[in-house]
Amino acid sequence: MGSSEIEEKADFDHIRYAQLWEDADVLTSALGDCAGKxxxxxxxxxxxxxxxxxxxPARVVVLDLSLAQIACLKLRIAAYKVLTHPEFIELTGSRRSTRRGALLNRVLKATDAETRAFWRALIPDAEKHGIGGVGKFERYFRIFRTWLLPLVHSRRTIDAVFVPRAPAERQTFFDTRFNTVRWRLLLNIFFSRFVMGRMGRDSAFFDHVDGSPAKHVARRIRHAGVTTDPSQNPYLHWILKGDHGDALPMAWRPEHYETIRSRLDRLDIRHGSLEAFVSTGEKASGFNLSDIFEYMSPETFREVYGSVLTAAEPNARLVYWNMMAPRRVPSKYLDRVETLTNIETQQKARDMAFFYSDFVVEEVQP
Ligand SMILES: C[S@@+](CC[C@H](N)C(=O)[O-])C[C@H]1O[C@@H](n2cnc3c(N)ncnc32)[C@H](O)[C@@H]1O
Known part of the structure; x- marks a missing residue:
C-alpha cells in the first residue's frame, strides 16, 4: 500500500478547507498526555x-495528499512568525480588517517560493474573506449565508443566536424563533446530496454515506443551538455571520499564540497519504485522523486501520470523526484496541464543530 483510494477519485488542486472544521479542544483532550512523544x-x-x-510533543508529523492544503499550513507558519496575534486573526478572517493585503504581503515574504506563488493567486480572495475563507467548503457556506439565509432569517434573528443564554432559554429560542418551517425547507434543499456534492464536497465522498445529509444536519444544528452554547461557537458564527465572534478555534486563541510560535520547528510536514506514512516503518503515540476513514470504502478502511496499528506505539490513541458513515475499530482488531467511551462521551457533548455524528477515541493495547 502507499497510494490512497480517494487520491484516485477526487482532485486536490485547490483548497478545499481553508480552515479546520474539527474542534481542536476535543481533539487535544482526547489525545491525552503526549509530552515528548x-x-x-x-x-x-x-x-x-x-x-x-x-x-x-517532540514532533508532529503532518500529512496530506493535497499540496494546496499543505500550503495553508505553510502560510500559517510564516504568519505566526511575523504577525502579532491581533494581526493574525485579521488575516485569518476571524476579525474584520481593511489591511489584509498588507498583512498577507508581509507573511508571503517570510515563506518559501512555492507557497508564495500559490497564495499570490489567492490574494484578492484572501483580502476579502481572510485566508480562512478561501476554500471550497467556506465558499459553500458563503453562498448559503449570502443568498439563502436572508430568505429565511432576519439579521436580528441571526444576531440573537449569539446572545448568551441558559440552556432552557436556548431551547425556547431554537424552537420558537430559529427552527421555522422555512429554515427546515432550506436545510432540505441546501444539504441535499446533489447540492452538497456539486458545491461543497466532492460527490465521491458520499459514495459510502447512508441517510440524508439534511436530516443529519438538522440533528446536529440542534446540538449547536441548544446542547452547546452558540455564543461560544466559532464555527457556527462563521457559517452564519462570516467571521468568528467572541470565541476562536483553539490554535487561533491569544493564550496559545506564543506557545505555538515557539514550537513551530516541531512540525514535520510531508506531502503524501497516511498509508504512505505507515509504510515507512515509523511509529507514533497519537494520531489525529480527521474524518479520512469516512472517505474510504469499508474494505479499504479495514486495511488502512490495520496498517495504522502497525505504526502505533503501545497506548497510542487514534482519534477521528465521522460525519455520516460509521467507522470504528474493525471487529478483527477488537482485541488489540480499547474504545475510550468515557472520553468520547465527554468530548462529543462539548464538540462545537457540530457536523459530525460520531467522535472516536481508541487506544492501542500494549
Ligand atoms: C478528510 S478531509 C476533512 C476535512 C475536515 N473535516 C476539516 O474540517 O478540515 C482533511 C484532509 O484529509 C486529506 N486526506 C484525505 N485522505 C487522506 C489520506 N488517506 N492521507 C492523507 N491525507 C488525506 C485531504 O486532502 C484533506 O485535506
Whole structure:
C-alpha cells in the first residue's frame, strides 16, 4: 500500500478547507498526555496540527495528499512568525480588517517560493474573506449565508443566536424563533446530496454515506443551538455571520499564540497519504485522523486501520470523526484496541464543530 483510494477519485488542486472544521479542544483532550512523544496529524488547513503543539510533543508529523492544503499550513507558519496575534486573526478572517493585503504581503515574504506563488493567486480572495475563507467548503457556506439565509432569517434573528443564554432559554429560542418551517425547507434543499456534492464536497465522498445529509444536519444544528452554547461557537458564527465572534478555534486563541510560535520547528510536514506514512516503518503515540476513514470504502478502511496499528506505539490513541458513515475499530482488531467511551462521551457533548455524528477515541493495547 502507499497510494490512497480517494487520491484516485477526487482532485486536490485547490483548497478545499481553508480552515479546520474539527474542534481542536476535543481533539487535544482526547489525545491525552503526549509530552515528548511523536504525533501524526492529517493536515487539512493545518490548524489542528498547530493546536497539537500545545500538548508539548517532540514532533508532529503532518500529512496530506493535497499540496494546496499543505500550503495553508505553510502560510500559517510564516504568519505566526511575523504577525502579532491581533494581526493574525485579521488575516485569518476571524476579525474584520481593511489591511489584509498588507498583512498577507508581509507573511508571503517570510515563506518559501512555492507557497508564495500559490497564495499570490489567492490574494484578492484572501483580502476579502481572510485566508480562512478561501476554500471550497467556506465558499459553500458563503453562498448559503449570502443568498439563502436572508430568505429565511432576519439579521436580528441571526444576531440573537449569539446572545448568551441558559440552556432552557436556548431551547425556547431554537424552537420558537430559529427552527421555522422555512429554515427546515432550506436545510432540505441546501444539504441535499446533489447540492452538497456539486458545491461543497466532492460527490465521491458520499459514495459510502447512508441517510440524508439534511436530516443529519438538522440533528446536529440542534446540538449547536441548544446542547452547546452558540455564543461560544466559532464555527457556527462563521457559517452564519462570516467571521468568528467572541470565541476562536483553539490554535487561533491569544493564550496559545506564543506557545505555538515557539514550537513551530516541531512540525514535520510531508506531502503524501497516511498509508504512505505507515509504510515507512515509523511509529507514533497519537494520531489525529480527521474524518479520512469516512472517505474510504469499508474494505479499504479495514486495511488502512490495520496498517495504522502497525505504526502505533503501545497506548497510542487514534482519534477521528465521522460525519455520516460509521467507522470504528474493525471487529478483527477488537482485541488489540480499547474504545475510550468515557472520553468520547465527554468530548462529543462539548464538540462545537457540530457536523459530525460520531467522535472516536481508541487506544492501542500494549
Ligand atoms: C478528510 S478531509 C476533512 C476535512 C475536515 N473535516 C476539516 O474540517 O478540515 C482533511 C484532509 O484529509 C486529506 N486526506 C484525505 N485522505 C487522506 C489520506 N488517506 N492521507 C492523507 N491525507 C488525506 C485531504 O486532502 C484533506 O485535506
Amino acid at each position: 511523536t504525533l501524526v496529524s492529517i493536515c487539512s488547513a493545518g490548524d489542528n496540527a498547530l493546536a497539537m503543539l500545545t500538548l508539548d
